Amino acid sequence: MSKTIILKENEISDNIEGMAGQIVENNSPMEDVVLVGIRTGGAFVAARLREAIGGLDVPVPPIGILDITLYRDDWTRIGPTPVVGKTELPFSVDDKTVVLVDDVLFTGRTVRAAMDALMDYGRPKRIELAILVDRGDGCRELPIMANYVGGVWDTAPDETINVYLKEEGFDDHAVIELKRAA
Secondary structure: OEEEEEEEHHHHHHHHHHHHHHHHHHHOOOOOEEEEEEOOHHHHHHHHHHHHHHOOOOOOOOEEEEOOHHHOOOHHHOOOOOOOOOOEOOOOOOOOEEEEEEEEEOOOHHHHHHHHHHHOOOOOOEEEEEEEEEOOHHHOOOOOOOOEEEEEOOOOOOEEEEEEOHHHOOOOEEEEEEOOOO
16 A cells, blocks of 8 residues: 555644634634544644634534434445444534534545434534645535645545544554555
């Protein structure tokens, strides 16, 4: 498997800080904003966004975690007993600006599933999307685009992008991986 590093630790931090600044700029005074990370990678990025927002002298938004396993359109294909994680939304999403957060945007299907799941918890005023790595429009299957993006890398169908974070036991980095035929 071939790997190309596209983001190093400092670049991930810089991108998250940049997205935090944009979120604050677009949603000032931040009173009705909540962050919701899509389990698992999105939850870690959301926590880092919250920390970066905390350094900007504005109210720090509450944070939640959304598990989308049973909302996926392919959940019957991922195994006979899919592992369902816990959704943790310690606040109402009603009339809030929800910034939905994930690590990688690819086909758009994960985000669609997350929006479906979110609607079961209430009626947000608005949903915005923050993505650390966008794989570009060429791979999109649904008309979904992010409001806040760390970076965009157009990839081929035989490539994947993985974000590895210290919260999962790795050194922070993101890579494009090319799977070679056997």
